[in-house]
Amino acid sequence: MTTPVAAYAAPAAKAPLERTTIERREVGAYDVLIDIKFAGICHSDIHQVREGWGEAIFPMVPGHEIAGIVTEVGSAVTGFKAGDRVGVGCMVDSCRECENCKAGQEQYCVQGNVPTYNGVGRDGEPTYGGYSQKIVVDENYVVRIPDGLPLDTAAPLLCAGITLYSPLKRFGAGPGRKVAIVGLGGLGHMGVKIAHALGAEVTVLSQSLRKKDDGLKLGADHYYATSDPKTFEELAGTFDLIVSTVSAPLDLGAYLSLLKTHGTLANVGAPEEPVSxxxxxxxxxxxxxxxxxxxxxxxxxxxxxxxxxxxxxAEIELIAASEINEAYERVLASDVRYRFVIDAATI
Incomplete structure (x- = not known):
């Protein structure tokens, strides 16, 4: 038997989000029922609501930065119990059998992972995300939020945090390495914090110096404006690793020129149009x-x-669910420092 749950959904592409009711599945043997406390707003939510990345499924309940409390577990669940602090990120299932799934790289599932929203689950039903009061997820796709992390500032870690942590670790950010983060937004500010904590020398490359003070407080050692042509002359051949977080097309050649020999430019931002x-x-x-x-x-x-x-x-601005549409416009205007988080109690 399904359970009605309050949520905010986009009824159609490019339409404003509005309060509605969705149905959550019955808690199965391996499922965890989570009372959502906070849900981050990711730029990818906006891309998908507005079909910037292609045709989407509507009505759409976005949200893949979910932090909450377990309220019920299925009969076969072993990893969680009621009262646990947990998170759900960008996927809620995968095939579990391909080489990538078996290697712990479920996000690269050969058959395609099941996204937390704008996807279709194994039951053939569309998935609905975190802009809602409750969610039911297989325990294998739920993570534990340590007691030392407040749930509101932890929610954006489920996408923004892991999106930066993974390439920084993979490409060796650490002591003795020079790392640049392109863009100081919802993703970029997490990149600065994590790269600094890993021990790297961190530079922010941003369009302007408007957020320089913030960048240095977050852990950057240096901060440069990419709108100044002298930046690319001065920093040529400087970095071991550059991580680009921006979702607008870049002059890739210009940024590649900033790398040392055998350096890497890793992209986590996803522009809607091709780049040359x-x-x-x-x-x-x-x-x-x-x-x-x-x-x-x-x-x-x-x-x-x-x-x-x-x-x-994450550095967050906590909002009520009624402010979601305004928050979307502010994200597009780069008017948030640095991640909007919805208080799910207001849904």
Whole structure:
């Protein structure tokens, strides 16, 4: 038997979100019922509500930065109990059988993972995300939020945090390494915090110096404006790793020129339109152009434990659900420092 749950949904592409009621499935043997306390607003929510990344499923309940409390567990659940502090990120299932799933890289499931929203579950029903009061998720796709992390500032870690932690770890950010973060927004500010905690020398590359004071407080050692052509002259051949968090097309050649020999430019921002590249930008210097998409479940738990150990949470602005549409416009205007989080009690 399904359970009616209050939520905020977009009824159609590009339509404002509105309060509605959705049905959550019955708690199965391996399921966890979570009372959602907070849900972050990710730029990808806006891309999908507005079909910027292609055709989508409506009505759509966005939200894949979910923090809450377990209120019920299925009969076969072993990892969680009522009262546990938990999180749900960008996926709620995968095939579990392919080489990527078996390697703990469920986000790269060969058959395609089941996204937390704008997806179709194994039961054939559309998935609805965290802009709601409750969610039912298989325990294998739920992570534990350590006691040291407040739930509101922990919620954005379930996407923004793991999206930056994974490439920073994969490409060796640490002591003796020079790392640049492109963009100081919801993703970028987490990149600065995590790269600093990993021990790297951190530079922010932002369009302007408007957020310089913030960047330095968050842990950056240096801060440069990319609107100044001198930046690219001065920093040529400087970095071991650059992580781009921006969702607008970049001049990739210009950023690749900032890498050392064998350096890597890793992209986690996803522009809606294609970008062009002169391959000599990577051939010269043996450089790598890479991508990264969130992280697996085990790595997400590792990230949360790392953030708890280093006192890292997102910088947030807590809002009521009635402010979601306004928040979307402010995200598009870069008018948030640095992540909107919905208080689910207001849904």
């Amino acid at each position: 590249l002169n391959l000599f930008s990577v051939i010269g210097g043996g450089k790598s152009l890479a991508g990264s998409m969130i992280g697996g479940i085990a790595e997400t738990q590792e990230m949360l434990d790392f953030c708890a150990a280093h006192g890292i949470g």
